[in-house]
Every structure is written in C-alpha cells, then in structure tokens.
Amino acid sequence: MFVSRVIELIRIEDCGIDGIKKTVQKLKSLGFKIGLATNAPFRVVPKVLAKLELTHLFDNTTSAEFEEQGKPSPDVYLTASKKLRELGQNCIAMEDSSSGIKAAKREGMTVIGFTNNGTNTN
Numbered sequence: 001m002f003v004s005r006v007i008e009l010i011r012i013e014d015c016g017i018d019g020i021k022k023t024v025q026k027l028k029s030l031g032f033k034i035g036l037a038t039n040a041p042f043r044v045v046p047k048v049l050a051k052l053e054l055t056h057l058f059d060n061t062t063s064a065e066f067e068e069q070g071k072p073s074p075d076v077y078l079t080a081s082k083k084l085r086e087l088g089q090n091c092i093a094m095e096d097s098s099s100g101i102k103a104a105k106r107e108g109m110t111v112i113g114f115t116n117n118g119t120n121t122n
Contacts, residue, residue, distance in 0.1 A: 017096070017114075021052060028057045036061040037080035037093070039070045039100075059084060072102035077109060 028034055034057055038045060042063035049055040060083040064070035067079065074088075081088045093104035094112045104111045 019114075020094075021054060023094070024054060024057050033059045033084045033086065035059055035080040035084045037064075037076040037100075037103075038062070039064045039076070041065050070099075071097070072099040072106070074103045074107035077104050077107035081107065081109075 024034060036045065036049075036058055038061070040048075040063060042061075042065050045061045045063060046055065049058060049061070060080065062076055062080040062083060064073075064076040067073070067075035069075055077088065077091075077093065081091050084091070088108035091104075091107075091109045092112060093100070093107075093109045094114065095101045095104055096114055101111050101113050
C-alpha cells in the first residue's frame, strides 16, 4: 500500500531535482553509460524516470530491493557497475544522501554529492 501511494504522489507531484535532467542528458550526449542504483523499490523507478522523461537515457536500473543489504552497503552499486560492464573505480556516482555516498565510495567510485535545497524543478 505504501509503495502504491508513493507511485500516486509521483504521478501528481513534481519530483524533479534542479539540474539533474540536464546533467544526465549532457553525460549521455558525451557517450557516458548511465545507470541508476537506488534504495527505492524497483517498481517506483520506471514511474519516476517516465515522469521526468529520462527513461531513454538510462542503460540500466538497479534497486537495493534485490540486494541483501541496502545503502550504505555497496551491493546495489556493485550490481549497477556489473550491469554497465565497468569496474567501480571507473564509475562516477551522483548521490543525494550520506548513505548513498558511503555505498558508492565503498564500491570504489568517485562520488559527486548534491542536495535538493528544497527545490523541485528540471
């Protein structure tokens, strides 16, 4: 029930974070592989990507729902890097949470941290 409510809120509310769409578009245009490693339930992921019109830019998506441990464990990032056929040390993670930053660093990734600062725009 909780996940269904989250999906409904995604449908009716603005869930974008300022600058993310443009950043992902730019990285994709430069030839980077793009993956998503999230603690969110997997069925939420396509809803968010579709709402933000980003689905076509992602090479794969991964949810900690299918891992033994969520972030800050690096498991979801390990799976994401494997799906991209890249070593963790060759990846850059963009993260908005301390647990995500810890997870990506534990997988050996370079991390770019950002905050929402209370704004929700694309």
